[in-house]
Amino acid sequence: MRHLKTVTTAAAAVMFASAAYAQDMTIVSWGGAYSASQNNAYHKPYMAANPGVNIINDESSAEAVAKLRAMSEAGNVTWDVVDVVAADAIRLCDEGLALEIDPATQLAPAPDGTSASADFGDLLVSECFIPQIVYSTTFGFRTDVAAWNGKEPTDVCAVFDTATFPGKRSLEKRPINNVEWALLCDGVPADQVYDVLSTPEGVDRALAKLDTIKDDVIWWSAGAETPQRLADGEIVIGSTYNGRLFAVIEEQKQPVKMLWDWQVFDLDGWIIPAGLSPERQQAALDYIYFATDTQRLADQAKYISYGPARASSAPLVGKHASLGIDMAPHMPTDPNNSKNTLLYNYEWWADNRDDLDAKFQAWLAK
Amino acid sequence: MSDVQAQSGQMLAADGTPLKASLARALRRQKLRALMLIAPLLLFVVITFIAPIADMLFRSVENSIVPETLPKTVIALADWSPESGEAPGEEVFAALHADMLVAAAAKVHTKVGQRLNYETPGISSLFRKSGRRVKRMEEGNYKEQFIKIDDGWGELAVWETIQRYSGNYTSGYFLASVDAELGSDGVQMKPEDEQIYLFLLGRTLFLSVVITVSCILLGYPIGFLLANLPLRTSNLLLILVLLPFWTSLLVRTSSWIVLLQQQGVVNDVLVTIGILSDDNRLELMYNQAGTIIAMTHILLPFMILPLYSVMKTIPPSYVRAAKSLGATDWTAFWRVYFPNTIPGIGAGAVLTFILSIGYYITPELVGGTSGIFISNRIAYHISSSLNWGLAAALGVGLLALILVFYWLYDRIVGIDNVKLG
Numbered sequence: 001m002r003h004l005k006t007v008t009t010a011a012a013a014v015m016f017a018s019a020a021y022a023q024d025m026t027i028v029s030w031g032g033a034y035s036a037s038q039n040n041a042y043h044k045p046y047m048a049a050n051p052g053v054n055i056i057n058d059e060s061s062a063e064a065v066a067k068l069r070a071m072s073e074a075g076n077v078t079w080d081v082v083d084v085v086a087a088d089a090i091r092l093c094d095e096g097l098a099l100e101i102d103p104a105t106q107l108a109p110a111p112d113g114t115s116a117s118a119d120f121g122d123l124l125v126s127e128c129f130i131p132q133i134v135y136s137t138t139f140g141f142r143t144d145v146a147a148w149n150g151k152e153p154t155d156v157c158a159v160f161d162t163a164t165f166p167g168k169r170s171l172e173k174r175p176i177n178n179v180e181w182a183l184l185c186d187g188v189p190a191d192q193v194y195d196v197l198s199t200p201e202g203v204d205r206a207l208a209k210l211d212t213i214k215d216d217v218i219w220w221s222a223g224a225e226t227p228q229r230l231a232d233g234e235i236v237i238g239s240t241y242n243g244r245l246f247a248v249i250e251e252q253k254q255p256v257k258m259l260w261d262w263q264v265f266d267l268d269g270w271i272i273p274a275g276l277s278p279e280r281q282q283a284a285l286d287y288i289y290f291a292t293d294t295q296r297l298a299d300q301a302k303y304i305s306y307g308p309a310r311a312s313s314a315p316l317v318g319k320h321a322s323l324g325i326d327m328a329p330h331m332p333t334d335p336n337n338s339k340n341t342l343l344y345n346y347e348w349w350a351d352n353r354d355d356l357d358a359k360f361q362a363w364l365a366k
Numbered sequence: 367m368s369d370v371q372a373q374s375g376q377m378l379a380a381d382g383t384p385l386k387a388s389l390a391r392a393l394r395r396q397k398l399r400a401l402m403l404i405a406p407l408l409l410f411v412v413i414t415f416i417a418p419i420a421d422m423l424f425r426s427v428e429n430s431i432v433p434e435t436l437p438k439t440v441i442a443l444a445d446w447s448p449e450s451g452e453a454p455g456e457e458v459f460a461a462l463h464a465d466m467l468v469a470a471a472a473k474v475h476t477k478v479g480q481r482l483n484y485e486t487p488g489i490s491s492l493f494r495k496s497g498r499r500v501k502r503m504e505e506g507n508y509k510e511q512f513i514k515i516d517d518g519w520g521e522l523a524v525w526e527t528i529q530r531y532s533g534n535y536t537s538g539y540f541l542a543s544v545d546a547e548l549g550s551d552g553v554q555m556k557p558e559d560e561q562i563y564l565f566l567l568g569r570t571l572f573l574s575v576v577i578t579v580s581c582i583l584l585g586y587p588i589g590f591l592l593a594n595l596p597l598r599t600s601n602l603l604l605i606l607v608l609l610p611f612w613t614s615l616l617v618r619t620s621s622w623i624v625l626l627q628q629q630g631v632v633n634d635v636l637v638t639i640g641i642l643s644d645d646n647r648l649e650l651m652y653n654q655a656g657t658i659i660a661m662t663h664i665l666l667p668f669m670i671l672p673l674y675s676v677m678k679t680i681p682p683s684y685v686r687a688a689k690s691l692g693a694t695d696w697t698a699f700w701r702v703y704f705p706n707t708i709p710g711i712g713a714g715a716v717l718t719f720i721l722s723i724g725y726y727i728t729p730e731l732v733g734g735t736s737g738i739f740i741s742n743r744i745a746y747h748i749s750s751s752l753n754w755g756l757a758a759a760l761g762v763g764l765l766a767l768i769l770v771f772y773w774l775y776d777r778i779v780g781i782d783n784v785k786l787g
């Protein structure tokens with residue numbers, strides 16, 4: 001018995017000691033080039049400044065909402081910081097699965113003293129969400145399509161114009177963004193898109209417009225599919241996240257160009273799961289304070305072409321870390337790229353997503 | 367001794383107890399020991415397999431979130447009827463105010479909103495908005511104040527939804543899983559442009575049958591070869607069957623993409639040898655053809671292995687005997703050899719059919735829109751829309767369907783006839 005006690009005490013002591021040396025922090029993100037950019041811009045400098053913290057990368061952001069709900073129901077949340085898109089952050093906040101943050105006190109102010117809430121501004125779309133990057137869903141097209149007779153698409157409606165621009169297209173296998181583009185190209189002014197979509201006739205109208213190209217579309221569900229199909233020549237034009245197209249064009253040097261017209265802005269950022277122990281929550285908050293300050297957000301843009309979410313970071317965006325090219329012209333927020341833009345309407349989609357998705361999937365299946 | 371025996375007419379054991387009882391006790395002890403031997407496995411299966419599945423399936427009828435979060439509202443709303451033509455009166459809104467105060471403090475009001483939003487779009491933001499402002503409400507005149515926050519509170523449809531889904535249990539998810547809904551006058555089908563699940567279920571069954579049949583057609587000759595070639599050759603062949611079986615599913619699916627896409631290997635070869643012209647390439651993927659080809663390949667080992675193990679046990683002398691009695695090759699095969707392989711075909715068919723009915727990764731990647739299964743929608747509701755109730759209802763449907771097939775199979779072929787080796 002005494003032996004057993006000694007062994008357990010010793011084991012406990014070892015565990016505490018190792019906890020004191022290295023505290024594990026599990027950070028969940030999307031994987032690939034995106035996680036690599038976070039690793040370079042945030043994780044490495046943070047671990048260098050805090051030798052006691054050991055960051056473990058998990059690449060489960062795509063299933064973050066479902067997994068967090070399951071963890072919370074099981075009463076064992078194993079994640080400390082999670083990277084999610086804004087729409088998911090809103091849902092997690094709604095479900096009580098994410099911690100509410102006060103940007104003014106819990107996030108770093110800008111170097112000139114502006115509070116974080118003003119620095120992030122409108123991008124703070126949920127009480128639980130700490131914005132990190134602005135990305136956009138936009139189109140890339142091949143520049144060597146013989147059937148186009150030397151013409152190049154200049155606006156998003158080229159996607160619906162199979163006469164001038166024949167060939168397969170690639171669109172995401174969900175209604176979001178597609179129905180907006182369809183209505184825009186059906187002559188609906190940008191500021192009325194959601195009013196029109198709120199009526200059953202508006203939804204029918206959008207689907208009818210998509211119907212005109214349905215036979216020419218290959219639908220994607222993972223962001224990597226469009227770049228791959230563009231590179232293979234399987235499609236001639238397709239939508240995906242702008243950072244993926246940057247990689248195809250600048251890193252892999254494929255004959256592909258960006259079509260920024262009516263790109264849809266969306267946000268990606270951090271949440272901290274609700275229900276962490278006070279120590280872990282404190283550690284997570286400390287990491288967030290560091291990783292979302294002005295310099296860190298600007299640093300991330302060295303590795304990937306997504307715009308920093310803070311206004312104060314924009315002037316600090318420099319050159320790509322390995323390619324050495326200027327990153328500013330590749331940002332979705334660059335004035336040349338953002339002549340026509342839509343901002344993802346979070347509230348509207350939170351209400352109508354399930355309903356519209358049912359209609360969209362029924363339309364797809366027929 | 368013999369007296370006692372004569373008196374009771376019973377056999378007695380050495381210790382004087384009736385033999386029957388002592389035998390029963392020994393048997394009971396034996397059974398108990400056997401049970402204890404399997405107890406760890408039984409517990410493991412119950413805890414890690416049966417209980418979670420039961421819990422998940424229970425969600426298909428569970429609806430306690432509404433009565434638990436809005437208890438007072440639900441009671442106050444009982445007297446209201448949508449036929450009155452207007453939103454409920456002040457007392458319901460007062461109850462709603464009281465409920466929302468508690469719910470907003472516990473941050474569960476948005477969960478109810480999410481739940482009810484599955485039934486009527488727009489309720490999610492109604493609850494989110496109101497939860498934020500309910501603390502600042504003044505006393506009295508709640509109806510006016512709620513409607514001021516959002517017109518939605520004055521809409522009949524919203525209150526009808528709350529009333530309809532105020533019970534602890536709901537049939538809503540099951541109805542949704544067969545494209546129906548609770549309307550004002552009972553169960554009705556959803557509008558045509560939202561019907562999808564029955565259609566997908568039909569397609570899942572159809573494609574699964576096609577895949578199973580192509581597995582039988584392709585697997586039977588291979589199983590026959592494996593069973594009849596000399597050992598050295600058949601072992602090599604067996605490795606060729608097993609190697610892809612051990613390869614990751616994703617790798618195999620991606621390889622099919624490389625092969626089948628329009629700029630892929632198959633099309634390139636056909637164009638190079640002049641069978642196809644360059645602008646007339648075949649569409650082998652992102653449709654049903656893609657799903658059938660890739661899944662047939664992936665499930666083939668599940669057909670070949672049971673076939674092989676059954677064919678291996680059929681003595682070659684049967685066919686020889688048939689031939690010596692004057693049967694032609696075909697008659698010997700069809701009347702003698704084939705009936706002996708039916709248990710293998712049965713086992714393989716049941717395996718491939720059940721596996722393919724639940725597949726979703728391969729259809730998602732190569733199936734486009736016409737080649738996806740109902741399991742793709744289940745995955746979507748589990749991981750993306752978070753409508754776990756509907757996912758569970760769809761899952762119960764699939765499970766029930768498989769049990770029906772199993773029962774049919776038992777009736778027609780007999781489950782004793784299934785042999786894996």
